[in-house]
Structures are given as structure tokens and as C-alpha cells.
Amino acid sequence: MKKLILGLLVFVSSYGSAQDGYKLWLQYKTVDDAKLRQHYSELNEAISLDTTSSTGKVIQKELKLAMQGMLSQKPQFSEENPTLLIRKVADLPKNLKPKQNLIDSINDEGFSIQTIPSKSTAKILITAKTDQGLLYGVFTYLKQLQLHKDLTELSITDSPKIKKRLLNHWDNLDRTIERGYAGFSIWDWHLLPNLIKQEYIDYARANASIGINGTVLTNVNASAYILQKNYLEKVKALADAFRPYGIQVYLTARFSAPIEIGGLETADPLNEEVRQWWKDKATEIYAEIPDFGGFLVKANSEGQPGPNNYNRSHVDGANMLAEAVAPHDGIVMWRAFVYSDEKPDDRAKQAYTEFVPFDGTFKDNVLVQVKNGAIDFQPREPFHPLFGAMPETPLMMEFQITQEYLGGMSHLVFLPKLFEETLQEDTFSQGKGSTVAKVVAGSLTDTQLTGIAGVSNIGNARNWTGHPFAQANWYGFGRLAWNPELKAKTIAQEWLGMTFSTDPAFVKPMTSLLLDSREAVVDYMTPLGLHHMMAEGHHQGPGPWVKDLGREDWTSVYYHKADSLGIGFDRTATGSDALSQYAPEIEKAYSNIETTPEKYLLWFHHVPWGYKLKNGKTLWYNLARHYQDGVLEVEKMINTWEQMKPYVDEIAYKKTEMLLSIQLEEAQWWRDSCLLYFQQFSKMELPDFIPKAPHTLKYYESIRDPYAPGIKPSWD
């Protein structure tokens, strides 16, 4: 019988969509080990669960699905003699109530999972203060089964460390996605509100399973249209579909909406009519969606309208919107990604310069949303100097899950490693150990309103993210949003086990592959602190030669500053002095080229080509070494993957294999073209380990890709 089951599953999974990754990390694969399965079956035979709430109902549905998948078992749902008891703390019988200190230790979204030592029939208890806590508890419980953990002495108590854990969709209303590499937007606005696609439900499920509790549906480069009545009906339909999974919806607010759809003459945030318009709009929204989350705003940045158009400040703008949503418990997320329209000093400095003076002046329900680094989602950036520099203002972290500067959807890069690096950097804002993670979690300043956002990599690709491994970045973002102290390694192991196989022969080498993949992309794209030298506009592929654009700080030469003497951006006191925006501990260390971490060398210093690095070799040699190491690492990934064939189904195996071949070609393209380009300035020979480039620099410079994904094409 088992053989037949396996045979059938193999059949199903070898056919097209059944194995296209749509199920993400919620595969609920059959537990093959008979003993373990017996263990699980006994514990999940009968489940007691309150299904009066809509969240209770989706918990039940999930348990059915999971038990059927993993155990081919249909659990009994009844209050009589349950083996698994799922109840809110308030509803527990006295003898099963956890100790008060355990109850106190979890917050409203937290939960506790315990093996029950008593002689009651119930063997496992999942409890929480709210339905949403129960949902998170159940997903965490199911993960233990997916990872084949022993459940005999289960004791997990956990709560999210950050309050607002959001995806940001840069999805346009025409369903194109800015910097999206996985197809069209999953929001099919045209057919909403009537058509509620199964994808919407499964999107909410997947997010809830990793603790994400909100989603901004629309692009920060916003359309006012979304705030019109007919669109709000569509937003409401999505909110209704997401609600049982604890996902709140948010929208981007176009600052000029009062003019564009309100018929007003101005959008001046101090104008009374404008203020009233936003208040009325908020009332209108909340009448439809009582738990609407609030607004995300990109203002006065890259052409977006904002308060500066009326000589008002970001505070004026943010507080006006905050006032509009405050009566409804809404929040405003105001992005700090702004840069002056005038000739830049150093773009890395601008957000800090503009925002620090505002510290403490925003209303209570405003979060300032700050990208992880001061430039723009590079393969590596030092943490943004705003973190730690605005103690009176809640700062929301903005990570980018979609790989705008990291190879689009064709490069395997495990981003939790990048996120972890930023989160664990020390701001020194409250002395040593004041990590970015602590700033974001609010623990240094006892901030209550905390948040983190990830720019989504989801599209309508059959497997959501295009690259099978890009799912890991969605998963990893969610896990770190829940707990920013989590290790990237833990996340990798979880995701691999849930998605593919728990076999150590698979998990071990693949964990290394994932963890090493981030350094690989840094090496073959922008080693040693180089940054922002991707091809123009679409950012796919190398473009160190990009210059003479509309703005100097859109070019590559502005950032690498390669010349006959050396390469790198002097951000010390002799240069732009961006370093002074960091704590003195950092400023002091990084001002000295000798004590600057080599990974940030060219971020902070203009370094002579012949300068000797710690290994005693020249900068030029080391630059070449890193480029070559990046390529070699991709070759290693390909070798590792070849050995994983037995653990992965055929179609996912082949797809990844083909994508890795693209990654290798592009890594070589980066190495060859960048080294040829920089050699013009260094005038030094390339080390022997660099193979001869197959093309000339001129050829590389001539490559154009007007239809590259992620932006609207300019060539037609």
C-alpha cells in the first residue's frame, strides 16, 4: 500500500504543475519513517479546537491538510479525549493553564507549545492569548513535524519581536511589477472584488505560516486611483480574504491624490481642505476595512510628489496623514529614501542629513521606513547610519527580497545571510551591543511601535518567485521579521527541510551552499565595498562604465571613482565625510584604512591600486581574486547541486540546474567586463588565475537589454 501511495505521489509530482513549487515550504510531504509516523499519528489522532472564529476555521483546515499530507490521516475534531489540545489561555481548564510567568512572557501574537506531563489524554497543548497566536503556534507545531522532530518533550514558547511585519509589493495597477522578476502582479484588480483567487488564500496562508502580519498591496511609486471607491471595494475583498490569517492590508498613498482624484487645487499638507480630504478618505476606507493597516508613503523622491512641493517638511506630510488614520488605529510608514533634486553632496548622506533633525517630531503612529543601507539594496552595504541616530522615532527596516541588484530572478542568492549581517551590525547608539536588530525591535529605547518591511519577490509565476530558491528569501524574511536575532543558518536548515528533504545528506551541503551564496554574488559583482555599478536602468548585469546620466548619482563612475591612482569612494573626513554620520566608534575605526574591514574598503576609501591588503597582495590582485572567487563559488554550487539530484524532484532539479548555468555565465560576464574596465585605470597585469576574457571591453560596453524585466521598457 505504501508503495502504491508513493507511486501515486510520484506520478502526481512528475506531472507539470503538481510539482511547480506552488506549495512553497508547506509541502507536507509524507513522513516515510514508520516509527516516526506512528509517533506523529498517535499525537494527532484527535484534536480539540475552537472553530467559532474564522481563524479557528483556517487552523482546522490547515491541520487537515497537513495531517493528510504527512500522515495520510484524517484527524478527529472533537472535544472528547483529544490528543492535541488547541485553546486560548482564557479558555483553558485550570489544571492545564500554564504558569503565570510563562503566560506573561508571551505577547498578543505569541504562543506556547508544550507536551502535557499529566495523565490526561491530551498529550500536546498549543495555547496563546489570541486566535492569531494560536495560528502561529499551529504553524510552528506543524513545522516540527515537517522537520521530523521528536515531539516527546516539546516546549516552545515564542513571540514576535517586531510588531509590524510587512511585505511591500511594488505592484502597479496594470499588474506590472517594478523590480519584479516573477511575472505579473498576483493582484488581478480587474476581476476584483468578484473573483477571489485561490492564490490570494494561499498567499495569506504562506505569509501567516512565517509570521508576516501585513501587506502593502501597491507600489511606492503610487497611483492615486487605488484610493477611489471602486478600487477600495477591491481592496476590501482582499482584506476579507486575508483577515482569517491575520494579514492586515495597507496601501501606498500618493501625496497628490487630493488633486488627482479629489478635485482640489493643492495637496499642501497644511491646507485645511487637504487635511479634511485625507480624514474623509480614511473614514471611507475604515468603513469598508475596519482593520485597515495604514499608509506607506514615498514622498519627494525620484519624482514622487510630496510636502516639499509646498515648502513643507516630511514631518508636516507624515503627521497630516497620521492624524487622518489615528482615530482608526492606523499607522503611517514614511520612507526615508529621499534624495535632493539638486546636485548631490554624497547620496549616502542625504537621508540622515534630512531626517535626523526631525527626530521626536513625528506623531506617535508614524514609523520612518529606512532601507538597510544608505545607497540602494546593494549586494553589500554598511548599515544605514539612521539606525541608532533617531532614538525618539520608531525606525522601520526596509529590506529588499526581490533581487533588483542581485541578479534578478536568475541568481541563487540566499538573502537571510545579507539581512543577518545588517541586523547584527553594531550601531553603538547605546554603547557596545546596540545592534541594528535591537534598534528595529525597539528594545534599546523601549519603543512599542516597531516594524520591518520586505519588498516582495512574488509574482504570478507558477511557483510564486520564479527561481525555486527565491522562495527561501521570502521565507527567511518572514522568519527574521518575527525574530531578528535568528541565525541565517537555522533559517536555511528549516527551509531546506520543509521544501525539499530532511535528509542530512541533502540539508548539510545545501545549507553551506545557501550560506556561501551571498558572498559569491558580492565577489563576482561588487567586491571589497564597491557598489552601484550595475547596468543602467534595469540593473541586470555589469555597468561600471555607466556615466553621463541625468544625475551624477545615478551613474557608476560616481560610486567607484576609479582613476589612475586608485578606486573607491572617500567617505572619510578628507572626502564626503559620510563616516561622521556613524557613531564615533565606527567613525574612528573606519577613518583609518588599516582598521576598516576589507569588505567595506572601497565604500569608505579611495585606495591606490598598489596598496597592500592584509594578505600582503595588492588591491588590484585582491580585486581580481574576489572576482575569480565569485565565479569559482558558482562552479562549486553547480557541483554541489549535481549531487543533490536524488533528493529533489526532476523538474525542480533541472530548472535550478539551468538557472545556475545562467548564474555562472553572468558571474563570468561580471568578472571579465569589470576587470577589463578597471584595468584601463590600474594599468596592471591580471593575475594568472584570471582566464582571458572572451570579448573586448568595447563589446561588453555595447550590450543593451531594453526588454530586461523589472522596469517598463524605454525602447519600442
Add this chain to the structure above:
Amino acid sequence: MKKLILGLLVFVSSYGSAQDGYKLWLQYKTVDDAKLRQHYSELNEAISLDTTSSTGKVIQKELKLAMQGMLSQKPQFSEENPTLLIRKVADLPKNLKPKQNLIDSINDEGFSIQTIPSKSTAKILITAKTDQGLLYGVFTYLKQLQLHKDLTELSITDSPKIKKRLLNHWDNLDRTIERGYAGFSIWDWHLLPNLIKQEYIDYARANASIGINGTVLTNVNASAYILQKNYLEKVKALADAFRPYGIQVYLTARFSAPIEIGGLETADPLNEEVRQWWKDKATEIYAEIPDFGGFLVKANSEGQPGPNNYNRSHVDGANMLAEAVAPHDGIVMWRAFVYSDEKPDDRAKQAYTEFVPFDGTFKDNVLVQVKNGAIDFQPREPFHPLFGAMPETPLMMEFQITQEYLGGMSHLVFLPKLFEETLQEDTFSQGKGSTVAKVVAGSLTDTQLTGIAGVSNIGNARNWTGHPFAQANWYGFGRLAWNPELKAKTIAQEWLGMTFSTDPAFVKPMTSLLLDSREAVVDYMTPLGLHHMMAEGHHQGPGPWVKDLGREDWTSVYYHKADSLGIGFDRTATGSDALSQYAPEIEKAYSNIETTPEKYLLWFHHVPWGYKLKNGKTLWYNLARHYQDGVLEVEKMINTWEQMKPYVDEIAYKKTEMLLSIQLEEAQWWRDSCLLYFQQFSKMELPDFIPKAPHTLKYYESIRDPYAPGIKPSWD
């Protein structure tokens, strides 16, 4: 055991992607009837098949998949004692060779399936002259099993009646699709040639299963970029993936490509450099893709460049390209959808006026591709007068499968009924019975090069087409391309049985629903011969009030000409005289309002509001009656669908239910807004059966939908 299998399948099919329609009509569902299954199992126990060719290999793969799905049976593939024998005629042993007249009756793509009466172990023989014929034979054989046919006296001999059976993809290189309603283009150009998605293989399989043998990958509003070397490598990769399934690739040729990517100063088709450039380009293409199909060209139409830019004719342009591909056996499909940039006489007349004089002057490898009607893919149009009017020129039929004017992807409309109507109209070109089908199949003129094209409705939606029932239109187009004499009813029955269920309690009512759905859309959008009065630009929803656009013949008022006297376009001798382009038999009948079929009444006549139709009621009354009948028909569809719940899986059931609710709302919107609009002119009361419209005409006229799918938005 059976219960377990069913249980597992139910589990699988109730979860997300496993049941998203990705499998199309190739569901290969378990045959539940034990006796029938036994019958099938015995016949397919052992299969003898030549797998030396790549097509042989895919036949084997398909048989495995089908037998595993339908019978949970792994057939033996061996030459020893096969029960099913699949062999080319030339390779058959003498005693199994079919009679010569049977062999003569099939063409190179045809096949014969016969129950073998002899005492050999082989019980069924599938034979053909080519591997491709075998592939078609196998798919046809598998269809018998899918439809639960008795195989004891199988005798099917069939050949395609049309040589070039193509899909046309209006897919842009940035993956948007013009008039596409099912997401992004499935061609992921950026990741080609390396990434060969499983979707490409399954696309080819699906097409081969219905006899489609070619695909034009790119939009007729073309980019020259596709003809560049780096893109041709991508095209080659697709051609390689499709080849085993007998699918040839074609491209659209932008007429100005010699300037845009060739660096020439002109694209004049009589210029020697230009001619040489195209010859060289063809040589370059065929070096990569030896079986490249050829070019499709939209020239001098809607802003596309063409020979007229150089005062050359369509013949000059087409023949230049034909000369370039002729040495490689390529063809040119030259679209007749052209209309003058100057003030139109009657747009319906223009293609005929321009092309008839060219009859007989195109090179042998040119097909003139003609839309089914003279305007533009309306819910109903009389056949295009060019059919039958160019006996010396092969005319290729162009149908539109994507529902540009038929509700986008939210309306259930079974298009084979529309295609059948056009194909069965009589051109009288060679006397009575000279149907459009015969013109297209070339049987009236013994034309060898014949063709038919369908503008694809496929995108990267998880189920390919968005609406579950839009798959039927892809299926139906393929079947009619194979045999334009097929009945829409037969196609509906086949598709329903293969896709959902063979249960007569399902197939019978649903066949009626499908067949009636086309008249419903005509009724609620454009009854009695009305046409081209959809909303501006995106064509979603009603827009009879559209006027004052760049061109008169882009407006609605140009087409319906409603005024205080009546409504309709006088195309008789007293009007535009477009009728004179048809055969005298038609001209005579349709010139007289009394003998004009009522379905074409307002296409050919301007009719007084009070004119009495055959039922003795006024035109105004009948107009209202048709609009109301359309709405009632959709209500009936909803009722029928509700009764189909037991036969359809839950997600597809709900999705269709939600889509039908959109269709009903939009049918009402059409009825209410059109009747209010026309009432301004008729000044007549609406019959009692028309409910009061919920909105004013002004409201309907104010509706804008800048993000409607299918076109690039103009509002941002």
C-alpha cells in the same frame, strides 16, 4: 485500494496548484468503471513503438503518463507480443500493412487507428506516414480512452484539412501581451536560451494534442529586436524544445528592421541592399533553425511600417520577404488587416479594395492572412468578403481566440460556435456550397498551401488562459484548424469530457450551455448586427457613446449611426455599397432589408426604430428583447452551473461561479447603458420586461478603466 487511490487524488486535487487547470484537456483522469478499465488495460499492456526519433520518445512519454493516470498501469514497451502496435507504414510487416487506398487517403500528417482483426497478439494498430502522423494518431487514440469509448472495433482514419495550423501570439518582448488577459507572456525571453521551462514543453504537448503545428512567437505590432543574433539564439532554444511535438516556430518581421537593426538608410523593398539584408537574415535564421516556419507581417496598418512608406505595394513587400525565405522552404503570411491613413470610405471595404487587384501576383510561398470579418473580431460579423474573392491567392484565416471584444477573460463564451458560423457561410465563389471552410481548406481551387491562425489566449496564468472555460477556445480552435468542417457541438462534448467529466448528466447540459453562450454575448453586447461599440482603447465594457477620436472609424458612432430616424450602417448601394464586395447571391438578398438575416440587419441597413421585424414587433422592441435575452441567458448559465457542482472540483467550480457573477453584472451593464443611450435617439419607451437601470446614462458614460488589461495604460 481503489478508495485509497481516489482519496489520494482528491487530496492532491483539492490542494492549490494540483487542480489549477494546468493540465488542460490532458487530465488523464482515472477510469472509474472497472470493466472499461479492464478493457483498456488489456489493450495497452504491451506497446511496440520506435523510439529512435525525438518524436518517438515523446510519444512514449505521453503513453506512460496517460496509462499511469487513467489506468494506474505501467505499460511494457517491447517489440515482443505487443497489444498496441505503433509504427510508420513503411516499417510495418506486410501482413499488417493497411490497404493501399487507405494509405493513399491520408496525407503526411494523417494517421490510421485500427483494431486488428487478425490473430496476432497486437490488438490495435496506429500507423502513419511520418512520426508526426503517429503523434497525432496517438493523441487521438488517447482521446478515445479519455472519453471512455469502446475500443473493440476502432477504425479512425484522419488527416488535417489545412496545412499550416498556427497560433499567433501577440506577445511583446517585455512579456506584456497585447489583448492578453491571462497574465504575462509565457516566453521568458530574458532567461532564454538557458532556461527551458516545463511550460514550454507542456505548451507544445497541448498544441500537438489538437493538431496545431506552428506558432508565431511575437506580436504583429513587432519589434525588430527579435531578429537580432542574441534573440535568435533564444528562438532557436524554443524551436528545439517544440520540434519533437511537430511545432514550427515563426516570427513577425518588422518591415523597418533593415533600418533599425541593420543600419541601412531605407527599408524600400525594391532596394537591392534591403533585399540582400533580408536574404542574409533568412540565411542566418535558417542556419540556427533549419525548420523555421517563416514570417508574419502586419504592414502599413495602425502605424506599422510597410512598403507603402516607399510608394511600393503590399505585393512588393510580401514578395521581397518571400524571396528571402523561399530557398529554405519558408513562407510569408501577409496580413490583409490594413486600412488607409486617410479619411475612410467604409473600413469594412478597405482590405478588399486594396487586395483584390493583387490576386495572382504574390509569390507561391505567400499567404494573405485575413480576419474572419471585415471589421475586427466582433461578437458577430459576416464573413470577410475577401474569402472567395482571390481565387489565385491562398487566403489564411485569422480567428481571435483571445477575447478582445468578447469580455476579456471574464466572460464564458464558447468561440468554436463563432468560428463554425463563419466557416459554414457560403461565399458562392464557385457556386452554391462554396463555404468559407472550403476556401480556407483550398478545396475549391486545389490550393496546396493552406493556413489558419488563431490569436492566442494563453498567458502565464496558472491555468494558461485565466478563465477555466477559455481553455475550450484554444482546444476548439485547434480542432477546427485540423478539420474546419467539425461541428461546434462535437468539440464541446470532447472538451467537456476530457477536461471535467464524461458523465452525461454533466456533458449534456454543459454542451448546451457552451453552444448557447456565444449567442448570449451577441445579445447582451451587439445584437441584430450592431458592432464595434466597446469602450475606447481597451474594449472592456460598453461604449456606444464613443466619438471624436483620432479617426472616425475608431469611434462607436461611426458604426452604429444611431439618429432620430433609426440605427445601423447602410452598406447597400444607397450607402457605402460594401455589399457589392460579396457574391451577387448575397448582394441581392442582403440589399433588401426583408431578406437580410436579422442577425446582420444593422450591419447592412440603417433601420427605422419603428420598423417591424419578422415577429411583428418594432426594431426598438426587438433590440430591447435581445439585450434582455442576453442577460437571461447568463442567468441560465449560472443556474446550470450550480447543478454541476458534483462533477467539478471545488476550486474550479468556485472560480467559474465567481466569473459568471462578473459576466452577469457586465451583461446587465451592457443592457442598461446601451438601451439608455439608444433611447435618446429612439425616444421610445422600453418594454416592461426591461428593469429600471440602476444608474443614469451620464454615470455609465463617465466610467473609465485606465488599468483595464490587454493594453498598456495611458493614465499613470
